[in-house]
Amino acid sequence: MRYALFTGCVAKGAARELYSSTIKMAESLDISLDEMTSAACCGAGVISEENEVLSDSVNARTFAIAEDKGLDIMNICGTCHGVMKKAEHSLKKDNNLMDEVNKVLKSGGYRYRGRVKIKHLLNILVEDYGLDKIKEKVTKSLRGLKIAPFYGCYIIRPSELSDLNDPDNPTAIEDLITALGGEPVDYEGKLKCCGFPYVMMNKEGALTMAGKHLSQAKEKGADCVVTPCPLCHLNLDPYQPEIDKIIGKRLKLPILHLPQLVGLALGIKPKVLGLKKHIIRAKIFR
């Protein structure tokens, strides 16, 4: 198995542990990765708020890079994934846009043909790799650990572009947690917005939102949260001390990236997975 890895900006910035844990986990699962070092930021839905064609062009360029490699794309960020799916949808349904964008890409030597498949690590693990095979690879079962999934908006909405079977009631992360030996925690907030996109505009709102979901998870007995989107992680982990203040209690809920959780079950050391880099460190992973 080989994929064109799109890291996204955050995995190279404020959540480098996502990048390093992805690499370690992939090695351990014999998934080979060809990192697209020349791909630009997906735009995070922000570039399109200034200029839609620009956003589509930048993503089409990324798609073309992967097509040139002859590989499908692996996203490790839920937001990047959602934004790319949206760009793919716009480009594929509108031939004029496709032509316009390809004209722009031409001078850089790229052309998007609409062939590449865009996948998120979550789907790669659950579908391409397969849960049965993952089970076989587990050396340090997460038995006894109650884990709350936090999906993140971009991986489930809009539902018609989501890769998950039933985006209003997805089970992919839960299935993965179970395969790793852990126990998934069900709570209302797992499909809701983390608040990160507007933490700069409305910090209290964003952190109240996060606090609500995390409290629910905690009440249901969660030992930690796992998310396939590093932007959710950025709101739920680094801001957690401030979230605590808003909701008036100490949550102490570690927020794991998806490959970190898988890595733990594969027997990779917490430190190697970058768990020490989180603001909320947990004793359970020492």
Next chain:
Amino acid sequence: MIFSIQRFNPEKDTSPYFQDYEFEIPKSATLLDCMNLIKWTQDGTLTHRMSCRSAICGSCAVKVNGHTLLACKTQASKVIKDGKVKIEPMGNMEIIKDLVVDFGQFWEKIERIKPWLVPDESEKPEKERYQSIDDFRKIDAGSTCIMCASCYSDCCSLDVDKGFLGPTSLAKAQRFIHDSRDRERLSRTGEISDKGGIWDCTHCGECSERCPTEAKPLERITSLRRTAIALGITNNIGARHVKAFVDSIAHSGRLNENILPIRSMGLFNISGLMSLIPIGIRMMMRRKNPPIIHKPIDEAEDVRRIFRKLRKG
């Protein structure tokens, strides 16, 4: 099948509770058909709103298994999970009785955006004003809203901040701002760029997901953000954030997470900048801060070229 319906009559109940009704779903019955059959054959006290039963009047929105939808346009068999369906009143509004909620604040927020056309009064056309098919298309989708409040009910931003105008009002605003016949585009866009307006949406996508028409509020809000930036209404954190973000990608192909918050807050926004300090320190302590030296992607020049070519202004 079990219909688990939230009940609450403040005349006698202290708090809402769920009541289960067991019930065989008739062939091709909608959820509304089922709710009515329960009311008419099992329990006349069950209270919900309805009128047209053809998805145009907007009366019968309820929360079903946690998500808001129109009961009249939903096949009951599709929402049954393991023999059961949970029905609750809409969110973000006070309950009056059972599934009936108070729309007072909802309408007040609609009225706040001045929801009527302000044409150029100096021209008094004898017949209709002309509008091109392209211009009609800009307002067509937004104008299909039926005010059912499904989006309002599931909006995550409203859930934590009642000051937010909400997706319905903003979609309604778009219908005027992008109307070729309206003369107040600039002032309208200015008003919805303030606190509680377009930049207080997290673009979580719930509104468009729940919308039973083509109004799809998130798409309207996104297009309003584009309009605000194009009109130069950028003296707010939201618009500055977009500018800084795009500038950053235009420069190196990759987001500079160190610069973005500072530029978003605005260089003269002292309190805003101060608010960034605790998290900055916290992340630095864990070496979680983005690298100080921002490294561009490979082939950054090609990306710069694309930005130069497509970015206007």
Next chain:
Amino acid sequence: MLQHDVVIVGSGLAGMSAALEICGQLDVAIISKVYPTRSHSGAAQGGIAASLGNSEPDSQEEHMYDTVKGSDFLGDQDAIEMFTRDAPEIIYQLEHMGCVFSRTGEGKIAQRAFGGHSHPRACYAADRTGHAILHVLYEQVMKQGKRISIYPEWYLMSLIIRDNVCRGIVIYDIRSGNFEVIRAKGVIFATGGYGRAYRITSNAFANTGDGIIAAFNAGVPLEDMEFVQFHPTGLFGQGILVSEAARGEGGYLINGKGERFMEKYAPAKMELAPRDIVSRSEQREIDEGRGIDGKDYIYLDLRHLGKEKIMERLPQVRQLGIDFIGMDCITDPLPIQPTAHYSMGGIPTDKDGHVIIDDKGTQLTGFFAAGECACVSVHGANRLGTNSLLDAVVFGKRTGIAALKFAKGPRLSDMKEDEVLAPVKERISAVFSSPGTESINDIRDELKENMMSNCGVFREKEGLNKGLEKVKELRERYKNGKITDKSKLFNNELIEVLELGHMLEFSEIIFKGAIAREESRGAHSRTDFPKRDDRNWLKHTLAYLTEDGIELKYKPVTITKYQPEERKY
């Protein structure tokens, strides 16, 4: 006791159009059993008629003639002339308010073909024209702010008439369960139609004829109640409307043998013949065993229009099929059947909405009616598609102007609150203290079935008499109806009981009128009297409430330009 200069009951197109004429000059209020944007005007899909001539030459005269012919010559021609003359101006006003209309390539308001109209005359907003107009009017109402008082989710209990002068109304706050008396100089009813009494109907739950029955019980006659239009394309099962626009855009009607059967009935106009004719043709095919698989429906086939045209012009039609019966009209023909749709009859009025109580043109001082609840009559025995939205806006506006003019004059009359509240409270307590031996739901179901089978597309003496007896039986059983919700707060079970009472009352009037009218005209089709009989029946029915029950009288039809002739399409 509350007071307003003018109080309007009903917040659809007619009610809001009237309010907009009055506000700013006099104190006006709108009462509605639903929020204004929930009104059933919003469900009208296909268009609003006016001879704008935007896609081919057209004229007011032709619009008038088409309407007269469509009415099977029962329409009053002076009113129709004025109605069609006001039409273009009304459309332009709606456009100036900001109504979202579909456009031609030049940017004019687009117009399309509709049944019974000789030119493409239906101005439209995709297939949600009523919605577009309802919302633009509500926008204008919001713009007026406090100059229009709105009572949303208040229910009309009674109309107060003393000494042949209208004094006000009694209303019930659904939310709180409290009564209020509103004194007013002028009262306008814009309460909509009465199609809800049929099992297969396109009508909203709200269309239970509350206004017409309040008027009837206050001594006002009702006109032409036997004329109930069946729309040819109700979605199989419940009768949810598939817009006539589907045929306007070129849809075919197909029977069980795969034939476009309209060839036999209206060879020139085919599917675009007027609604009464198409509904009868469908019913005949079904009755004679040529429904799909011999069943009680036929097909509306849109597949040949292609995906693009369907998506552009008929998106809502497509969505209805998908949501309500799980069929996509791009790939499947839609099963349809005639569905009770429009009430031609109602409260008799003149061209300015004054309520007229006899054959001599006597006005009931201070009482007005407009829209579907009124009978001017511009639709006569059969309404043409797209004339109903026009009716609501034209007569809503004219009635508003007339009520404004009237209400500037007199003073508010004195009233003893207890006296007008007493009968209303008595009625409610009768409901609550009923022995409760009869199921309201059973009575309602039996009524709907009875209307369908004995007073539907085709009627004949025996069935009508049987049907009338059934209604009388149901009215007796209704007195023992059971109510379980005894609370004051948002008791919509109580509202449903009251509504059923109204439906039973007007159903009896429909039967009476239909039994008496021994001819076939427009939507009233008697198999035992298959021909139109102008010598005996070119006249409007007026039903009065007397001590001995319902009494029928008649008044002549106003004929100006066009003498009755055979109706061929």
